[in-house]
Amino acid sequence: xxxxxxxxxxxxxxxxxxxxxxxxxxxxxxxxxxxxxxxxxxxxxxxxxxxxxxxxxxxxxxxxxxxxxxxxxxxxxxxxxxxxxxxxxxxxxxxxxxxxxxxxxxxxxxxxxxxxxxxxxxxxxxxxxxxxxxxxxxxxxxxxxxxxxxxxxxxxxxxxxxxxxxxxxxxxxxxxxxxxxxx
Amino acid sequence: xxxxxxxxxxxxxxxxxxxxxxxxxxxxxxxxxxxxxxxxxxxxxxxxxxxxxxxxxxxxxxxxxxxxxxxxxxxxxxxxxxxxxxxxxxxxxxxxxxxxxxxxxxxxxxxxxxxxxxxxxxxxxxxxxxxxxxxxxxxxxxxxxxxxxxxxxxxxxxxxxxxxxxxxxxxxxxxxxxxxxxxxxxxxxxxxxxxxxxxxxxxxxxxxxxxxxxxxxxxxxxxxxxxxxxxxxxxxxxxxxxxxxxxxxxxxxxxxxxxxxxxxxxxxxxxxxxxxxxxxxxxxxxxxxxxxxxxxxxxxxxxxxxxx
Numbered sequence: 001x002x003x004x005x006x007x008x009x010x011x012x013x014x015x016x017x018x019x020x021x022x023x024x025x026x027x028x029x030x031x032x033x034x035x036x037x038x039x040x041x042x043x044x045x046x047x048x049x050x051x052x053x054x055x056x057x058x059x060x061x062x063x064x065x066x067x068x069x070x071x072x073x074x075x076x077x078x079x080x081x082x083x084x085x086x087x088x089x090x091x092x093x094x095x096x097x098x099x100x101x102x103x104x105x106x107x108x109x110x111x112x113x114x115x116x117x118x119x120x121x122x123x124x125x126x127x128x129x130x131x132x133x134x135x136x137x138x139x140x141x142x143x144x145x146x147x148x149x150x151x152x153x154x155x156x157x158x159x160x161x162x163x164x165x166x167x168x169x170x171x172x173x174x175x176x177x178x179x180x181x182x183x
Numbered sequence: 184x185x186x187x188x189x190x191x192x193x194x195x196x197x198x199x200x201x202x203x204x205x206x207x208x209x210x211x212x213x214x215x216x217x218x219x220x221x222x223x224x225x226x227x228x229x230x231x232x233x234x235x236x237x238x239x240x241x242x243x244x245x246x247x248x249x250x251x252x253x254x255x256x257x258x259x260x261x262x263x264x265x266x267x268x269x270x271x272x273x274x275x276x277x278x279x280x281x282x283x284x285x286x287x288x289x290x291x292x293x294x295x296x297x298x299x300x301x302x303x304x305x306x307x308x309x310x311x312x313x314x315x316x317x318x319x320x321x322x323x324x325x326x327x328x329x330x331x332x333x334x335x336x337x338x339x340x341x342x343x344x345x346x347x348x349x350x351x352x353x354x355x356x357x358x359x360x361x362x363x364x365x366x367x368x369x370x371x372x373x374x375x376x377x378x379x380x381x382x383x384x385x386x387x388x389x390x391x392x393x394x395x396x397x398x399x400x401x402x403x404x405x406x407x408x409x410x411x412x413x414x415x416x417x418x419x420x421x422x423x424x425x426x427x428x429x430x431x432x433x434x435x436x437x438x439x440x441x442x443x444x445x446x447x448x449x450x451x452x453x454x455x456x457x458x459x460x461x462x463x464x465x466x467x468x469x470x471x472x473x474x475x476x477x478x479x480x481x482x483x484x485x486x487x488x489x490x491x
Contacts, residue, residue, distance in 0.1 A: 070216065070224035070254075070484070081488025083185045084212040120221040
């Protein structure tokens with residue numbers, strides 16, 4: 001099985017820093033903004049972004065986790081239903097500027113479900129999308145990210161896998177696998 | 184695992200420990216959903232569910248209906264008192280006629296034990312038992328154990344007393360199966376005439392003195408006297424029952440510990456439970472009702488999500 005390293009630990013940190021500076025450009029001091037990590041893996045990116053932003057802005061940044069399982073459009077079309085994860089929404093979404101954060105953007109269907117799930121909590125003033133890896137030319141829906149860590153050209157048989165230290169890995173790494181098996 | 188080991192929910196007896204944990208974890212998420220400003224998710228929008236009730240029900244029926252609506256399912260309600268069952272239609276014919284209208288799931292309550300099992304064998308749709316006679320009431324046991332889990336986190340070493348009319352209670356049987364599997368210790372308590380003869384063979388302790396049962400337990404699940412199922416007299420009078428088996432605040436104050444009081448409803452206030460207990464801080468009766476919707480959403484979601 002062929003695999004290629006897209007981002008290693010050092011590059012990942014630089015990338016997160018860059019994304020944070022881009023966020024600050026648009027959101028200033030984040031007084032009306034909040035980060036919403038998409039469960040299950042977007043939360044790791046969101047945690048990193050929050051930590052970096054807090055370092056840069058020297059203030060607490062609002063962070064939530066959003067689970068999209070019950071809003072997915074592939075329910076009853078998969079062999080097993082997907083396991084749900086915790087949603088944590090410690091702030092009001094009404095009239096806020098929300099940054100949705102996920103690890104990999106592929107077909108756009110998870111983000112569609114996330115938009116749907118998020119609206120259940122209220123009407124945000126604006127919504128943006130930040131992804132660590134954008135798999136270009138693979139969208140099923142008209143969804144594009146505002147902030148991109150790295151863009152990659154992939155074909156459907158390839159898989160992007162993000163490994164985090166929080167998951168017990170030695171280093172943060174992002175891999176591109178050449179066939180469907182990622183393990 | 185994200186799939187139940189069973190295609191239908193007929194009882195807690197045939198659920199595995201993994202099934203319980205999967206249902207609880209899914210219900211945790213649905214509990215969060217029903218506390219959102221918009222309490223609806225679109226998961227079951229292409230599913231039609233028939234609530235087929237051959238017996239009276241308030242809580243269970245409303246709870247199932249709300250759970251179905253929160254999941255965006257289409258629902259039809261059937262009540263035997265206003266249906267053609269009165270004209271002599273058989274159970275299977277009735278169900279098959281409902282299914283012919285493209286219904287995907289059946290939630291059924293019936294006075295005869297085993298009725299949902301019979302139906303599940305003969306039809307394609309998923310069946311959920313919402314109470315079959317004196318046999319099982321799995322979603323009630325699931326919401327009871329879910330409520331206990333919420334308060335105590337673990338079942339290991341936890342002592343649960345089920346007090347009242349054990350003989351006629353489907354809630355008792357489903358709770359015993361569930362609690363045994365989850366690792367809690369179970370005691371049943373009631374007058375001798377209302378305890379099934381071989382109940383101890385299910386691995387439960389038997390106690391006749393309600394105060395001793397309260398002293399032993401961490402959680403007391405108090406059951407209603409099911410007069411509608413009692414063909415003969417099992418005790419001289421309700422007044423006498425309430426004197427010997429009714430639980431009041433004075434009794435709880437005499438205990439050297441705090442216990443939790445549960446009741447599946449409907450409560451006969453002043454019979455099995457005095458108002459000062461039912462409305463006290465010991466009682467989690469209304470939490471049980473709230474959790475009922477989350478548990479039923481979880482069960483519906485997991486059963487509907489599995490491909491046939």
